[in-house]
Amino acid sequence: MTMKAARLYAAGDIRVEEIDRPGPLEAGWVRLRVTAAGICGSDLHNFRTGQWISRSPSIAGHEFAGVVTELGEGVFGFSVGDTVVADSRFWCGQCPACLSGRQNVCVNLGFVGEVCDGGFAEETVIPARLLVKHEPWLEPSVAAMAEPLAVALHAVRKQALPSGEPVLMVGCGPIGGLAALLLSRLHDGPLLVADRNISRAALVAEVTGAVIVDLDKGAISAALGAGVLRHVLDATGNIAVVKTVLDLLGGGGSLALVGITHGRIDLDPNELVEREIALLGCHAFKDELPDAVAMLPDLAEALTRLIDREIGVEDVPSAYAWLLGGEVTGLKTIIRFGDR
DSSP: OEEEEEEEEETTEEEEEEEEOOOSOOTTEEEEEEEEEEOOHHHHHHHHHOTTOOSSSEEOOSEEEEEEEEEOTTOOSOOTTOEEEEOOEEOOSOSHHHHTTOGGGOTTOEEBTTTBOOSSBSEEEEEGGGEEEOOTTSOHHHHTTHHHHHHHHHHHHHHOOOTTOOEEEEOOSHHHHHHHHHHHHHOOSOEEEEOSOHHHHHHHHHHHOOEEOOSSHHHHHHHHTTOOOOEEEEOSOOHHHHHHHHHHOOTTOEEEEOSOOOSOOOOOHHHHHHTTOEEEEOOSOSSOHHHHHHHHHHHHHHHHHHEEEEEOGGGHHHHHHHHHTTOOSSSEEEEEOSOO
């Protein structure tokens, strides 16, 4: 039997093809009928640059939900019919990072959709260790947002904001918007958001209750009154934005970076030392995926409002084009399989 799949061949070359379904399962692996998959900024980055292409062709997609249809030898804890989401991280389990519980910085880390086929297909196979069950009544489009929600949750937790402190979320794309949503629920201080895409910023502000600001001291002071901005989370990866934000921070603050960056920044470390600014890198997630899945029911309504559109797998190439062109007002484009 065959299936439709979106496969990345090289930078700029993604094709929707009719291919054979995956063959017999390896021990410890599970077969899934994919129900929904999200297009991630890193999917677009890999398509544009080819930076992480390690096998060609490879079925793209690491944010997806599905239904278990077959269990490989030695798989326990799952049954046919279970509704699940996939962990995106393909870690080795043997290096010092993995053994210390830091699989997100595994020295051999790869990602589903790159080192193995991903979820932009009607069916996929994946190690059972990468699956987390979700409530069967959840909409697949909401379930497929568990992985980026875990990324956002990791960044929010790593920054560890002091109670009552203002925080600025820069970038209202998928990760920034989800981080803002989490901050609106988990943090008790004023929430500001900034994005050059006015429609996206407005949507995030509407869903989270955040205040939209420009990246200048006057606008931030007007929004905070007597408050001081000491904490920023950047999801843009834009070098100019990062430099601007560093200049805006009050002493004793922190800047958490979760965006994929292009280029390098000219940074005087004395700025960090003398103003006691903590610069934090946030990569994927550590152990937050089960927690993110547990949050889905309470966040389902808000997450649904953040979806830009639902498409079929045949629309993936055109979706990449409009996403790279910035032709979106919502946060997340979801590929649906079956009825939608």
